[in-house]
Amino acid sequence: MNMIVCVKQVVDPETPAAAFKIDPEAKRAVASKDRPLVISPFDEQAVEAALRVKDAQGGKVTILSLGGESAKDVVKHSMAMGADAGVLLTDPAFDDSDSFATAAVLAEAIKKIGEYDIVFCGRQEADWDAGQVGSGIAELLGIPSVTPIKKIEIKDGKAVVERVVEDGYEVIEVSLPVLVTVSNELGEPRYATLKGIMAAAKKQLINWSSQDIGAVPAKSKMLKLFIPVHEARCEFIEGETPEEAGVNLAVRLREAKLL
Amino acid sequence: MAENKGVLIVGELSDGKLASITAELLGIGRKLADDLDEGLSAVFIGNGITDVAGEAITLGADKVYVIDDPLFKDYVTDSYVGALEKLSNDQAPEILLLGQTSMGRDLAPRLAFRLGTAVTLDCVDLVLDPDTKLLQKSKPVYGGNAMAVYVSEEGRPQMATIRPKAMEPLEQDVSRKGEVIPFDPALDESAVRARVVEKVKEEVVGIKLEDADVVICGGRGIGSAEAFEQLKELAKILNGAVGATRPPCDSGWVPAHLQVGLTGKLVSPTLYIGIALSGSSQHQAGMSGSKNIVAINKDPEANIFGIAHYGVVGDYKKLLPAFLEKCKELLSG
Numbered sequence A: 001m002n003m004i005v006c007v008k009q010v011v012d013p014e015t016p017a018a019a020f021k022i023d024p025e026a027k028r029a030v031a032s033k034d035r036p037l038v039i040s041p042f043d044e045q046a047v048e049a050a051l052r053v054k055d056a057q058g059g060k061v062t063i064l065s066l067g068g069e070s071a072k073d074v075v076k077h078s079m080a081m082g083a084d085a086g087v088l089l090t091d092p093a094f095d096d097s098d099s100f101a102t103a104a105v106l107a108e109a110i111k112k113i114g115e116y117d118i119v120f121c122g123r124q125e126a127d128w129d130a131g132q133v134g135s136g137i138a139e140l141l142g143i144p145s146v147t148p149i150k151k152i153e154i155k156d157g158k159a160v161v162e163r164v165v166e167d168g169y170e171v172i173e174v175s176l177p178v179l180v181t182v183s184n185e186l187g188e189p190r191y192a193t194l195k196g197i198m199a200a201a202k203k204q205l206i207n208w209s210s211q212d213i214g215a216v217p218a219k220s221k222m223l224k225l226f227i228p229v230h231e232a233r234c235e236f237i238e239g240e241t242p243e244e245a246g247v248n249l250a251v252r253l254r255e256a257k258l259l
Numbered sequence B: 001m002a003e004n005k006g007v008l009i010v011g012e013l014s015d016g017k018l019a020s021i022t023a024e025l026l027g028i029g030r031k032l033a034d035d036l037d038e039g040l041s042a043v044f045i046g047n048g049i050t051d052v053a054g055e056a057i058t059l060g061a062d063k064v065y066v067i068d069d070p071l072f073k074d075y076v077t078d079s080y081v082g083a084l085e086k087l088s089n090d091q092a093p094e095i096l097l098l099g100q101t102s103m104g105r106d107l108a109p110r111l112a113f114r115l116g117t118a119v120t121l122d123c124v125d126l127v128l129d130p131d132t133k134l135l136q137k138s139k140p141v142y143g144g145n146a147m148a149v150y151v152s153e154e155g156r157p158q159m160a161t162i163r164p165k166a167m168e169p170l171e172q173d174v175s176r177k178g179e180v181i182p183f184d185p186a187l188d189e190s191a192v193r194a195r196v197v198e199k200v201k202e203e204v205v206g207i208k209l210e211d212a213d214v215v216i217c218g219g220r221g222i223g224s225a226e227a228f229e230q231l232k233e234l235a236k237i238l239n240g241a242v243g244a245t246r247p248p249c250d251s252g253w254v255p256a257h258l259q260v261g262l263t264g265k266l267v268s269p270t271l272y273i274g275i276a277l278s279g280s281s282q283h284q285a286g287m288s289g290s291k292n293i294v295a296i297n298k299d300p301e302a303n304i305f306g307i308a309h310y311g312v313v314g315d316y317k318k319l320l321p322a323f324l325e326k327c328k329e330l331l332s333g
């Protein structure tokens, strides 16, 4: 199995709301100094999904990321988890890509990488939450897609996947090559071991720029980005002891006709 | 490109009935169509579609296309995208809207790329720019920490998916007239590369989370599957349903389908009680529409207090049993 996993470096989504800042001019979030950029969580699960297929069948896992220089960290991290190779697409010409441009550049890079049976993406990025780059890549490559999934196995030359839906999941059989997007129901991603980290240092990391992969113009425009304001309105219920506070809460909710 | 006209919404059924998201799509669709001074169409795809077409008309549609064929018994990306590609090319709508549902979030991006246009998923507001008539699409980003507004000057139709419960449906008007039109996309079956082998439904005990009027949510601080039993008991006496943040689902304390938030269920009950959860933006994305929000957390700085109406700071293990007993007493009295 030849597998490609698309991963992106993002502002830590666990940043508390109070520490979350944006630059409204540049229209993007500003990472806080004590919170380093991270691999987008669903993308880490996508790497895990690929490694599980590799564990079961053997194969090669290539990591692909579009981002700034620092994005090499998330490629290295994925290689330390067990991926075999990495490709980083960096160029100022790729900045300000919308979903269309992002998918188009990634699809071109996948074609340039060459052989693939399964392409993995996350179900959505933790920054823009666009949730469309995976399906877009599949359409541009002309391969089927299943989104979002929690399990994938290869049987008789086909993929059997479990697609997460509102009231449960569907078992879907789909031909290869295929693109899937991975959801958190897959389970925890593995840790990068010390051995993995040392091995990753020796693995190949290719850099491509817009010279290798042409940049694509965006189809849409961001008019503005802002932080909605909520008025704080919380009425705190107190008590001498926690037990008493619990009782007082019930009484207050009853008064408010909520019980 | 200048030829595109009108608004098309993609309808859905839920247990054979018109889904509530579809009524909401018809509501916003009607408004946009009126602002454009053009028509509103809806399309239903499936097999053995019951009489929802008429209902869609009473909820605002001028035309309803019905694509009914055994090929569409199950939702499969290739067949549904293929059918809508044909309809969209045939009807050339200016605006095409879907619901942010299991179907819509898979279908919309693939269809947009097929049609060579842009889409914005999970929108909470849509307005037409009064001058340019372009659709301005507002969408929560960064897990709900911020809001972005997008427009697409190029590519038609302008596409979006709408977050459930973000839009108001119209009052049903049985005197409204409209046209029901069967549509045959003449799809080549060999273009469908996937098939649904099995559908596994998670068992729902008691009231469905999305429909419940009272929702009790537990977070990571609850600590174990056993401790969730107390939340279930509370839900029972308040006639509500139990939900959770992601960590309890990931840890297997509760089933995955109880997750409330950006990538889980959307709830907007009359009463929401959040216990031992911090109120991350991603969780808030699924519950901030609740009419009354109660938070119990031992950390007075927890984010959840920023949107709560009533809060108690303290250890839930001590607080909750007393709260539960008092509720029982008040409700039996």
Ligand SMILES: Cc1cc2nc3c(=O)[nH]c(=O)nc-3n(C[C@H](O)[C@H](O)[C@H](O)COP(=O)(O)OP(=O)(O)OC[C@H]3O[C@@H](n4cnc5c(N)ncnc54)[C@H](O)[C@@H]3O)c2cc1C
Pocket: A006, A007, A008, A040, A042, A043, A046, A064, A065, A066, A067, A096, A097, A098, A099, A100, A102, A106, A120, A121, A122, A123, A124, A125, A126, A127, A128, A129, A130, A131, A132, A133, A134, A218, A220, A221, A222, B118, B119, B120, B121, B150, B151, B152
């Ligand atoms: C000018 C402009 C216009 C925009 N217009 C829109 C718009 O109309 N609608 C809208 O929804 N958003 C819009 N955006 C935001 C835009 O969608 C994102 O910048 C971009 O599409 C990526 O989206 P995402 O990061 O949320 O990816 P998602 O679509 O959520 O990503 C899904 C998966 O694709 C893969 N992936 C995504 N990005 C990368 C990457 N850089 N490297 C490797 N893998 C990746 C990952 O596996 C990821 O899990 C706009 C941005 C700009 C700058």
Ligand SMILES: Cc1cc2nc3c(=O)[nH]c(=O)nc-3n(C[C@H](O)[C@H](O)[C@H](O)COP(=O)(O)OP(=O)(O)OC[C@H]3O[C@@H](n4cnc5c(N)ncnc54)[C@H](O)[C@@H]3O)c2cc1C
Pocket: A013, A014, A041, A124, A125, A126, B143, B218, B219, B220, B221, B222, B244, B245, B246, B247, B248, B259, B260, B261, B262, B263, B264, B265, B275, B276, B277, B278, B279, B280, B282, B283, B286, B296, B297, B298, B299, B302, B314, B315, B316, B317
């Ligand atoms: C793209 C993306 C999508 C996501 N989608 C979702 C989603 O749909 N839903 C979701 O919930 N999360 C989602 N998450 C995860 C989210 O970011 C948070 O990690 C998660 O919501 C945190 O859950 P929590 O509040 O239970 O845990 P924590 O943030 O760890 O909070 C636990 C809280 O419990 C309190 N506490 C602990 N013990 C006690 C006690 N004994 N008594 C009282 N209080 C106590 C603590 O003070 C703390 O505030 C998503 C993340 C990403 C990146």
